[in-house]
Amino acid sequence: MAKKPFERPFIKKLQAGMPSKFGMKTQAEPITHIDEVAVPDLLAEHGSPLYVISERCIREKYKKAKHAFTTRYPKVQFAWSYKTNYLDAVCRVFHQEGSWAEVVSGFEYDKALQNGVKGSQIIFNGPDKNDEDLKKAIENDSLIHIDHFDEMYSIIAIAENSGKRPKVAIRVNMDTGIYPMWDRFGFNYENGDAWDAINRIMISEKLELVGLHTHIGTYMLASNAYKVAAGKLADLAYGIERKYGVNIKYLDLGGGFASNNTLKGAYYPGSDTVPSVDEYAEAISSAIINSELNPRNLPTLILESGRALIDDAGYLLGTVIANKRLSNGNRATIVDVGINLLFTSFWYEHEIYPAAPVSEHMEETTIYGPLCMNIDVLREAIAFPLLKKGDQFVVKRIGAYNMTQWMQFITLRPNVTLIDTSGKVHVIRKEENMELIRQQELIPEHLK
Amino acid sequence: MQIKKNIAISETGFVFNPTTGDSYSINQVGQEILGYLGENKSPDEITSLMTRDYEIDPQSFEKYFYDFISMLKQFELLELENEN
Numbered sequence: 001m002a003k004k005p006f007e008r009p010f011i012k013k014l015q016a017g018m019p020s021k022f023g024m025k026t027q028a029e030p031i032t033h034i035d036e037v038a039v040p041d042l043l044a045e046h047g048s049p050l051y052v053i054s055e056r057c058i059r060e061k062y063k064k065a066k067h068a069f070t071t072r073y074p075k076v077q078f079a080w081s082y083k084t085n086y087l088d089a090v091c092r093v094f095h096q097e098g099s100w101a102e103v104v105s106g107f108e109y110d111k112a113l114q115n116g117v118k119g120s121q122i123i124f125n126g127p128d129k130n131d132e133d134l135k136k137a138i139e140n141d142s143l144i145h146i147d148h149f150d151e152m153y154s155i156i157a158i159a160e161n162s163g164k165r166p167k168v169a170i171r172v173n174m175d176t177g178i179y180p181m182w183d184r185f186g187f188n189y190e191n192g193d194a195w196d197a198i199n200r201i202m203i204s205e206k207l208e209l210v211g212l213h214t215h216i217g218t219y220m221l222a223s224n225a226y227k228v229a230a231g232k233l234a235d236l237a238y239g240i241e242r243k244y245g246v247n248i249k250y251l252d253l254g255g256g257f258a259s260n261n262t263l264k265g266a267y268y269p270g271s272d273t274v275p276s277v278d279e280y281a282e283a284i285s286s287a288i289i290n291s292e293l294n295p296r297n298l299p300t301l302i303l304e305s306g307r308a309l310i311d312d313a314g315y316l317l318g319t320v321i322a323n324k325r326l327s328n329g330n331r332a333t334i335v336d337v338g339i340n341l342l343f344t345s346f347w348y349e350h351e352i353y354p355a356a357p358v359s360e361h362m363e364e365t366t367i368y369g370p371l372c373m374n375i376d377v378l379r380e381a382i383a384f385p386l387l388k389k390g391d392q393f394v395v396k397r398i399g400a401y402n403m404t405q406w407m408q409f410i411t412l413r414p415n416v417t418l419i420d421t422s423g424k425v426h427v428i429r430k431e432e433n434m435e436l437i438r439q440q441e442l443i444p445e446h447l448k
Numbered sequence: 449m450q451i452k453k454n455i456a457i458s459e460t461g462f463v464f465n466p467t468t469g470d471s472y473s474i475n476q477v478g479q480e481i482l483g484y485l486g487e488n489k490s491p492d493e494i495t496s497l498m499t500r501d502y503e504i505d506p507q508s509f510e511k512y513f514y515d516f517i518s519m520l521k522q523f524e525l526l527e528l529e530n531e532n
Contacts, residue, residue: 006504009478009516011463013523014471325515329522361475386475388512 008323008386010361028362028385031353031394034315035419039355042317042417043392047431049318049337051416053399055093057313059421062097065309068277072285075300079123081255082108084306084400085314089418089428091115094309102255102304106133113140123252123302125171125213127151127185134158138166145169145213145252147186152197152207159206169211169252170197174232176216176225185215189232198236202244209246211302212236215254219263219307219347223275226253227283234291237299252302253284259311261348261397277308307400314399316342317355320391321370331365333387338369338376340409342395343402345378352378355392358385371410408432449517450527451485465525472523477502478516485526 032039035054043050062078069076079102080094086108091101092115101112104126112122119140127147129137134151135158137144146152146168159166171186172194187193201209212233216225230253237248257280262270288298318337326332339345352367365384369376378395387393406413416429456464461479463472474482477498484494491513498513499506520526 003503004501006502006509007475007477008512009481010475011472011478011516011519011523011525012474014473323515325518329519359475361473388508 007359007361008388010363010386012361012363028354028358028383030355030357031315031396032355032357034394036423037419037425039317039392039394042425043319045425046415046417046427048392049316049341049414051341051398051403051414051429052315052317053087053090053416053418053428054313054315055418055420058090058093058310058399059097061309061312062094062099065277065281065303065305066098068281069285069301069303072281073288073301074298077250077300077302079121079252079302079304080309081304081306082111083404084255085310085403086111087403087416087428088115089426090310090403100302104128106130106136109133109137109142120167123304125215125304131158134166135162138162138164141167143167143169143211145171145186145211146197147171149197149200152200156204156206165206165208167210168201168207169209169213169250170194170201172212172214172233172236174214174216174229176228176232178217178220178222178225180217182215182217186213189236194236195239198240202240202246209240210248211250211252211299212248213252213254213302215304216256218256219258220256221258221273221275223279223283226280227287229253230284230287231291234288234293238292241293247297248299250300250302251288252304255304255306255308257305257308259307259397259400261311261344261350264347264349266349310399311397312399314397314402316395316398316402318393318395320387320389320393322389323387326366331363331384332368333365333384334368334370335378335393336370337378337395338371338409338411339373339378340369340371340407340411341402341413342369342378342398343405343407344398344400348397349382350378350398351396352382352384353394353396354385354387355394358387361386373410403429408437412437449485449491450488451482451520452525452527455525457482457486463525465523468524470523472525481513481516 034052035056079100082103100121101117102123103109103112119142122142124137124142125145155166172189173183173186174189175181187197201207214229216229233251240246258274260271260274318335321334321336324332362383362385364381367379412432415427415431418426418428454466461474463474495506495509498509
């Protein structure tokens with residue numbers, strides 16, 4: 001007779017309490033496949049842990065977002081936020097779909113050029129652009145978003161020497177009714193700084209003011225904040241048209257749309273509280289269309305959404321290293337994915353699923369990473385199935401920021417793979433090795 | 449190591465301790481182990497029976513078995529060992 005599959009013996013005390021009408025599912029549904037590719041096959045082929053990105057998911061998310069905006073507003077342009085995930089293969093999927101590039105450093109700017117993006121389709125944001133970066137951006141006709149007056153005068157000085165008239169926008173911060181108000185980027189709307197910047201640009205005539213930009217925050221759960229922001233940008237654009245007779249070519253509402261991840265401390269899961277892309281699109285489009293701007297000559301609407309377009313496409317696969325009991329009898333599971341690979345575990349209660357079917361039994365568990373650091377905790381308390389050493393699991397929705405803010409720390413960073421739309425798996429970033437790390441180091445003569 | 453005599457175990461995976469009034473849920477493997485403990489089987493006997501029926505080697509089983517026993521102790525479901 002064939003032996004039965006073994007599950008760890010488990011006993012749990014039943015706690016009487018108020019029943020909740022928001023009751024969560026008590027059984028963990030496994031994620032056995034990603035885009036029809038079996039999780040165990042991916043791990044056997046490429047090692048554990050492993051990042052997996054679904055190209056199909058990226059394209060679907062992008063098309064859905066584009067549809068939401070283009071059905072409400074006549075001129076829409078997306079610009080891929082490089083800092084969210086600047087692996088070349090990922091950027092190229094977005095560029096193939098029609099996205100421009102939104103970069104915030106000279107490094108990201110060069111990456112965008114190397115990915116084949118035309119200079120005139122690169123939006124250069126961020127507070128740190130040195131003179132070399134600015135010269136390059138001016139030479140390539142890129143759209144430079146001015147963050148502060150020091151930068152404005154640097155651009156004016158470079159323009160005087162180059163004979164070119166740089167295309168610029170100003171970054172505007174504002175009160176949109178949310179807390180905390182982001183006022184570190186650009187010039188304030190309410191106190192008149194934004195108008196001050198606009199006047200200096202218009203009077204100098206060295207720069208061509210083509211756009212207005214704002215980045216009101218990140219993981220925004222209130223679509224109405226975008227309505228306020230779009231209304232204020234439209235108001236500025238209308239003011240410029242009246243005062244200087246210049247049509248602003250685009251309004252850039254930045255990014256900050258939330259993904260369905262659940263923030264730490266949130267009462268309800270993100271899937272229940274996050275506005276849909278249609279809600280964001282409706283808020284922004286209606287505010288501009290209903291503004292004083294001439295509907296026959298509306299500016300292009302630029303969106304720099306990152307997280308909402310890539311988070312769902314990313315998965316982090318891993319393996320259980322060990323189980324143990326903590327001093328209070330609670331279970332702890334140690335896995336081979338640490339916070340150095342899952343930076344977003346500082347913000348999110350990430351969803352973690354078994355990679356194979358499990359019984360209905362779950363145990364409250366703390367999930368630790370493999371780093372010898374007390375802070376290496378992926379989940380403080382999660383109802384988790386009875387996985388044992390060697391069992392595999394999948395962390396869902398990790399496509400944003402983890403592949404840019406990750407750290408080579410204690411261990412090496414693993415392979416990153418992309419499953420293309422036909423189901424073929426490609427390594428898009430090779431796992432690190434000792435040679436790669438050491439080649440950057442130099443040993444002084446007296447220590448050799 | 450013996451389970452307390454008044455502990456009730458249902459076939460559907462519930463355990464009831466009438467002394468404290470506490471109820472517990474238990475999985476299939478745990479239920480079988482509790483059954484063997486009720487029959488006064490030794491850890492070695494339980495290991496050989498379980499490794500006969502399940503896809504598990506004796507070393508791995510021992511690890512999970514003693515973890516399970518520690519939880520039974522924590523929940524005060526085992527008879528206290530005879531100190532003599």
